[in-house]
Amino acid sequence: MIVFAYTRDLLLGLWIVFKRTFTKPVTVQYPEERPYLPPRWRGRIVLTRDPDGEERCVACHLCAAVCPVDCIALQAAEDPTSYDRRYPEFFRINFSRCIYCGYCEEACPTYAIQLVPDFEQSEYARRNMVYEKEDLLISGTGKYPDYNFYRVAGVKIRDKDKGGAENERPPVDVKSLMP
Amino acid sequence: MIDWGRTCLITVTMLGGLLTLASLLIWVERRLLGIWQERCGPNRVGPGGILQPLADMIKMFTKEDWIPPFADKVVFVLTPAIVVVTTLMTFAVVPIAPGFIVADVNVGILFFLAMSSLAAYSVIVGGWASNSKFAFLGSLRATAQLISYEVFMGLSLMGTVALAGSFSLTDIVEAQRGLWFIVPQFLGFIIFFIAGLAETHRAPFDVPEAEAELVAGYHAEYSGMKFGMFFVGEYLSITLLSAMIVILFFGGWHGPVLPPVLWFLLKTSVFIALIILIRGTWPRLRFDQFLSFSWKVLIPLALINLVVTGGIVLARNG
Ligand code: SF4
Numbered sequence A: 001m002i003v004f005a006y007t008r009d010l011l012l013g014l015w016i017v018f019k020r021t022f023t024k025p026v027t028v029q030y031p032e033e034r035p036y037l038p039p040r041w042r043g044r045i046v047l048t049r050d051p052d053g054e055e056r057c058v059a060c061h062l063c064a065a066v067c068p069v070d071c072i073a074l075q076a077a078e079d080p081t082s083y084d085r086r087y088p089e090f091f092r093i094n095f096s097r098c099i100y101c102g103y104c105e106e107a108c109p110t111y112a113i114q115l116v117p118d119f120e121q122s123e124y125a126r127r128n129m130v131y132e133k134e135d136l137l138i139s140g141t142g143k144y145p146d147y148n149f150y151r152v153a154g155v156k157i158r159d160k161d162k163g164g165a166e167n168e169r170p171p172v173d174v175k176s177l178m179p
Numbered sequence B: 001m002i003d004w005g006r007t008c009l010i011t012v013t014m015l016g017g018l019l020t021l022a023s024l025l026i027w028v029e030r031r032l033l034g035i036w037q038e039r040c041g042p043n044r045v046g047p048g049g050i051l052q053p054l055a056d057m058i059k060m061f062t063k064e065d066w067i068p069p070f071a072d073k074v075v076f077v078l079t080p081a082i083v084v085v086t087t088l089m090t091f092a093v094v095p096i097a098p099g100f101i102v103a104d105v106n107v108g109i110l111f112f113l114a115m116s117s118l119a120a121y122s123v124i125v126g127g128w129a130s131n132s133k134f135a136f137l138g139s140l141r142a143t144a145q146l147i148s149y150e151v152f153m154g155l156s157l158m159g160t161v162a163l164a165g166s167f168s169l170t171d172i173v174e175a176q177r178g179l180w181f182i183v184p185q186f187l188g189f190i191i192f193f194i195a196g197l198a199e200t201h202r203a204p205f206d207v208p209e210a211e212a213e214l215v216a217g218y219h220a221e222y223s224g225m226k227f228g229m230f231f232v233g234e235y236l237s238i239t240l241l242s243a244m245i246v247i248l249f250f251g252g253w254h255g256p257v258l259p260p261v262l263w264f265l266l267k268t269s270v271f272i273a274l275i276i277l278i279r280g281t282w283p284r285l286r287f288d289q290f291l292s293f294s295w296k297v298l299i300p301l302a303l304i305n306l307v308v309t310g311g312i313v314l315a316r317n318g
């Protein structure tokens, strides 16, 4: 009898829901309890420094280019005291547009830009969602404590000549190469 | 003769109690639904969130009370009062304990049926006066529902009336001293429960206000305290439905040990909780499904129930 089957199912549904009275709610009472965020959680964006304490960002614009919502703006400049070392004159992220996709972190060749486990970015005024370089730059190295772009790449800077990087030999002098 | 002082006292107690209860139910429903969905529900304002209705009320009073320029102003403003007033008036004939009743009329059931039909007007007229398509669809559906549940709601109660031999709610409760009418009138109880759910526009028969398809149905255009009135009216009618079920089928105030008032309140709370549980569980019917279900199944069942009960009563009285 289909009527009895339906009735049984309806009552069974009621019973299953009623049993929930005795289970603990799954809610995390947020401001008092905090959820565990894994280290690779994609949250607030920071600009890190290399182990020497210099800015890692070389203003290559790769993050700005890859950003799907175009929320990164920066202007490249050259530091006259350290030869060709490039740095961003300003670096601005509009967090009201950022979708925390992490593409900028993936694109960055120097590990400068990193997403960290922090989501508490609420603001009362919308313009406060725009973070300038001072707000983004931190004093540490973030997730990659040993990586130093200029000590790996072959570019010449103030205290490192060409070929002076790790795993690099001095460049061959072509003019001295005799047959 | 009527003892005016006593009647006034009972009226004031009932009014105060009911309005407090209705606003408390807002919190109770959200809390219970939360528990049954493995959430917490509102638990921030006051101990356990019990002051949530107060916060809601402050919010509603301070909100803009918008009357749409395309609405029929007078009717639009008057409608929310209808549902609250009619439901509150029905409580006048509800016997809570022996002697604890505002007006012990001898046609209590008829008064209840009449008032519940009037309350349905607030839904129909409110949606119509709003003059917008969602509200209009809501009231169309309410009308379609109305012409089905009103019929078997009355019919389902006639078995009880035949058994008790009276239209008076006090007499009906007294007639259940030995055996609650749920036993001989089980079919009548099921049919009345379905009709009552449809009448209060609760899930699974909440098609007139189906949030998912019609925004809020007939009260889509209402804001501020006018919306609040619809809300209070809904909770009042849940209380009324539970109270009527208790009176008609579950022996009213009868019960061992505890005082009658407590028994009545206890039984009523169980049914309020059951209605909330149903809302948390069952999916909504399409209104044509409900129409065919009520005309093809429930009305014949109600008629059979009435005929059989009538035959038994006739045979017993010889
Ligand atoms: S996380 Fe995505 S959206 Fe946000 S700045 Fe980086 S690339 Fe743009």
Ligand code: SF4
Residues within 6 Å of the ligand: A056, A057, A058, A059, A060, A061, A062, A063, A064, A074, A104, A107, A108, A109, A110, A111, A112, A113
């Ligand atoms: S943060 Fe990284 S990707 Fe973006 S400009 Fe600086 S170095 Fe390039």
